[in-house]
Amino acid sequence: MRKQLDLFGKNGDTSAEAAGGAWRFPLIAKPRRGTGSQDIRIISTAEELAEFRQSHNATPDQEVQWVIEPYHQGPLYSAECYTDGKSFYFFGITNRIMSQPPEFVEVVKTFPHAHGTPWEDSAREWTHSVLEALGYNAGFAHVEFIQTREGFELVELNARMAGALITPAVAACTNYDPYAMVIDEALGADVEVPGHRQVRGGHSHVSLYAHRLGKLKRVEGAEGLNAFPGQPTWHPAKTLGSQIEQLGTYRARIGNVSAVAPTPELAQDRAIAAAQSLSVVIE
Template structure:
């Protein structure tokens, strides 16, 4: 396959972290990253540390396909477009189509971004023991419970970041969940699916020309139901050899079932007594500091793989050794309540703490925090390492206890 000749790479928004590693990889290739963003402050923490001719930031409404295309055409000499977010995955498909840029299979991306269609596909291929159900405006709790069974989850078919997810164990809880769900603005439409009991993990994979390589499995700590807020994550989980082999075979079947042909995938799953159950397939690298965790544990710059993908060459990571030298973990720090975020105290206490914890801001001081029910309420992310992922997780949770999130009004009597 020939390599594109353009020296400019478009990043249509980005994950909250990892931009610095991407720019470092681009500098080695003689490429320039052009970050198109509608909210520059999302990257303030990384942009403050980046001073490179290999990064240009363009302020543009990234939800407006026409404006994105106009911006890209003005840049010119483009090798391709990268997208690492759920929110802009469908926008990126339209932009690539209009500009004739290569990328993942559009049909696959649309399938995995529609949780109702995904659940149906997995069920039909024997990869889930239960189907889901789209919800009509006329459906009441009795209708939904009869189709899906209790307990169940009501959620946005195109949701992301644990937003708009409701657990219902009883008919009354289901009635309340439906009432609340129908009052919020959704990215997609409402669906209901079974509530699978068990711990949540995610398998991080890279696929090229239909061949998938498992990079490792991440553990997950969530807040207590009914709120599914991500609290912490560690990589790589040391699964028993037989379970690890089963997981690798299973994820290959899952990704083939949805005709996943290229790119990173972050597949969340429940490890139940009856086997693996997909929660969702995200056609991207995992969020938070997953990319940093993989980079540090495998002693690589994972973000160089994005350039292999955009330049249409076999990623080096498909053949590189995958022997972890350590474990890594991150913990999300949330505002204790809604209001104006002032800052974090206690960073001086991290010096000398096991695991070398590092605090990374997620929101600039002065930001109004409007929810603490999901990841939008995260104000900072704490990263730490350890000899194993379990030790890394203990290190980061211990260090998180030293940090105090301050809100406007905290000093008032």
């Protein structure tokens, strides 16, 4: 995919050995088949890269199990869209507040971020150009990217509806109905999509994570969420009694608190405030 984007000049400096074979640090290493920010490593020097290769038996010929690429610095976003290769439908941008490196878990997501702005226009055009360069026609696309000092840089392209509570946010905040669209696809019917987007509010959700290993005993404070504005709602991701066996990855996620508002910014304020009233008890 990155080689194809390189041909169209859409990939920036994302070659792991750009500029005549010289590594440009920092780099990031992640399992090729990994998910949920598991086993992510930041590599800052040539010495650390040599140590990583040695400890993981990852010579240049054997790095098929790992992706090593530039560590782009800047805020992370995702573009939510749909294209069949002929028509392109842009739902909006989801922003992210991330945990502090070297952990890379998503703490807050808000949709539709910066809608109706020149910045969103540029992000939409860039996303469309990336999908066109790839000849993408698989329908739903969840395109994650980072805005660096030099511009947008692709992180990954997922050929699916957006995860977490992003797709419910699209359905709640716009006149697009992703669920009806995917049913049309499954039935082989023409996918009915409005020609123009209408935004009708904002949606945000905050993820709560375990900070110690053990068994999930309870989540305190959920009964008091109705005291906050924005219709805050608790969405558990684990059942009581679940064993927490990892920290710093999506597997440590206990659940999400969502909130709505007339604007995405207000929804984010409300979701954060409501989420701070909850506490996770691990034994």
